[in-house]
Amino acid sequence: MSTIKDVAKLAGVAPSTVSRVIADSPKISKRTKERVKEIMDELGYYPNVHARNLVNKETNVIGVIMPSASYAPFQNPFFPEVLRGITAQANKDKYGLYLSTGQTEEGIMEEVKEMVYSRRVDGIILLYSTTSDPIIPFLLREKFPFVVIGRPPEDYADVVSYVNNDNVKAAKMLTEYVLLLKHERIGFIGGRKDAYVTLDHKHGYEQALKTAGIDINPMYFVYHDEVFEGGEQAVIELMAQATPPTALVVADDLMALGVLRMLTSMGYRVPEDISVVSFNNVLMSELSAPPLTTMDIFIYELGFQAATLVREQIASPPLDAQARIVGHKLVRRSSTSRRITKESTL
Known part of the structure; x- marks a missing residue:
């Protein structure tokens, strides 16, 4: 196994110079760095990063x-x-x-x-x-x-x-889009009730409804910690209402897949009978049936x-x-x- 001394000998430099090259010291010229790295590659030498980190009191x-x-x-x-x-x-x-x-x-x-x-x-x-x-x-x-x-x-x-x-703004925009499609009975399916992203989504949703002059119906709020299964359960709870929603704002795309599957099994057509929107824009949102309208959060x-x-x-x-x-x-x-x-x- 090659050592730092072997590298230094073949490169014609001191072992301390090899150490500085490994640390990418600005005091070492580009030409010297290139020469030392070539020798390291030839010898198959890999610096002991763990030992160096212990000296620097860093783990990297x-x-x-x-x-x-x-x-x-x-x-x-x-x-x-x-x-x-x-x-x-x-x-x-x-x-x-x-x-x-x-x-x-x-x-x-x-x-x-x-x-x-x-x-x-x-x-x-x-x-x-x-x-x-x-x-x-x-x-x-x-x-x-x-x-x-x-x-x-x-x-x-x-x-x-x-x-x-800006999850408040994102949820407000998503809800406003649904409102522009003439939906007024809009359900909200959130994730963890103690998660700030859920609280911010709810806030943006409520802002949009208030601006549109629509009363907020507490019966249209459902929260579930489980993601996919939670979406399925939320649909049962919401669609059992005497006046069920005509659109749903869902916490994320995976939960929305559960929503879509349960709606289909209950005989609802999306989007003819009910519209569904969600957050995240992961790959599955484009491949779902139908493909999901969603908020890309990058x-x-x-x-x-x-x-x-x-x-x-x-x-x-x-x-x-x-x-x-x-x-x-x-x-x-x-x-x-x-x-x-x-x-x-x-």
């Missing part, structure tokens, strides 16, 4: 905290897509990722503590944000670099760095920006909290249509 690893297994994160295409964005930035900066494996919220909290106290990672990306999650106050107390994908709690809004969409970009921001937090502590807002775009497909009324057929 970022922790990624997923929701607990009870919320089946890998069943929802949102999480693989946001991880794709994080991974793209990780590959660019040549650092590793450590994914949490906690099965419960208590287990995740213990895993985060172990990451921080053992310095297993240099920083953390939290892939969700809820009203009562203990991780954010813990990381703040420990002054540990971290970034949230989503909106942090109001009490910490000025001290937590995060990447998010999930990949959320992950990429979060990974960039946490690296900045690590490189320059203490760094003031930053907020980065990723845009959104309405993608119109075949799950929506203008509501047919007696007046419109005259």
Whole structure:
């Protein structure tokens, strides 16, 4: 096995120069760097990054905290897509990722503590944000670099760095689109009731109805933690109303697939009998039957920006909290249509 001394001898430089090349020191000329890297390739030499990181007191690893297994994160295409964005930035900066494996919220909290106290990672990306999650106050107390994908709690809004969409505005736009199709009885199917994204979607939905002068019907609100199955159950609850909705605003595309399947099994036609809109614009939304009208929230970009921001937090502590807002775009497909009324057929 080749050593750093072997590389230095063949390159005609000191071992310390090889170390500086590995560290990408600006004090080493481009020509020398190229020569040393050629020799490293010839000898098949790979630097001991772990040992170097121990000296630098860095791991060059970022922790990624997923929701607990009870919320089946890998069943929802949102999480693989946001991880794709994080991974793209990780590959660019040549650092590793450590994914949490906690099965419960208590287990995740213990895993985060172990990451921080053992310095297993240099920083953390939290892939969700809820009203009562203990991780954010813990990381703040420990002054540990971290970034949230989503909106942090109001009490910490000025001290937590995060990447998010304007979910209130996005939900308002989506609901307004349904209103323009002449629907007035619009149901809302939310996810976790304690998730800030659910609260913001509900707020935007309510804003749109109030602006249109439509009374908010509390019987049209349904929440489910389960995603696909939750969509199915929500349809049963809403369509059992004496006056069921003619359109549904759904938390995300996977839940909307459950909605579509249950509506079909109950004999409803989409969009002729009822229109359905959702959020995220994952691949399955385009392949569903019918293809879903959805709000693209640019999930990949959320992950990429979060990974960039946490690296900045690590490189320059203490760094003031930053907020980065990723845009959104309405993608119109075949799950929506203008509501047919007696007046419109005259």
